Amino acid sequence: MARYYDVHPDNPQPRAVGQVVDLIRSGGLVAYPTDSCYALGCQLGNQEGLDRIREIRRLDERHHFTLVCRDFAQLGQFVKVSNAVFRLVKASTPGSYTFILPATREVPRRMLHPRKRTVGVRVPDHAVTQALLAELGEPLVSSTLILPGDDEPMTQGWEIKERLDHLVDAVVDAGDCGKEPTTVVDLSQDEPEVLRRGAGDPSRFEY
Structure with a gap:
């Protein structure tokens, strides 16, 4: 029981916390809240945790998890931010972007992406997420909490508790935090590419 x-x-x-x-x-x-929607998270290096997320969401091995970081400085330990995209990323963190x-x-x-050697990272603008990350001292490995057969993520902690009671170890309920996932932007190439439009305004990455 969670x-x-x-x-x-x-x-x-x-x-x-x-x-x-x-x-x-x-x-x-x-299961914890973010600035876009609820997510599932575990410690970096927790292979069993990743396997449990895959099982809950019925994801295959090709699914890529996101590193949820406390701030821009921590993000910079795990990804290479070139001069060309430095300002874009800095201006968009914290925020609802991956x-x-x-x-x-x-x-x-x-x-890592098997060919590109890339990874998704984000810095959420949510007090609860920030408090967890500050206490943990390292990123969370995370995935949006949307269950098989659902069209949208769950928005209420009590509902998550009811449905995932025997599948997760804890549910952190901070009320409704929305149901729109992050905007995903690929900055690994010469030009930014918006892969998914979500809670973050994509216009700053579109020319």
Whole structure:
């Protein structure tokens, strides 16, 4: 049975944040809110956690997970940000964007695109996510919480608790955080390419 944490969306209780992070560090899988929608997350290097996300969402091995980072500085440890795209990424973080960028050696090989050696990264603009990342001290490996057969992500923590009670270790409920996933932008090539239009305004990446 999943532990349930009802937290304030703007000022999450430190004790609850600490308990959730302890679960993550011990190999747990959590459902948590972001600035676009709820997501599933685990610690970087938690292979069992990735397998559980794949099982819950029925994803194949080709699915790429996202590294959710605390800030631009942490993001820069895991991806190579060229001078050409530095301003674009800096101006869009934190925000509802996922950027595809060349990975550094800090990223486990199984998370990379097999040919391009890229990875998706983002910095959410949500107080609860930021608190979890600050306490954890490293990125979360994450995937949008949308279940097989559903057209949209779930928006309420209590609903996630009901449906995933025996599949995740914790549900962090911060109320409705929307149901529109991030805007995904590939910045690994010469020109930005918007791969998915979502919660973030894509116009700054379209010429």
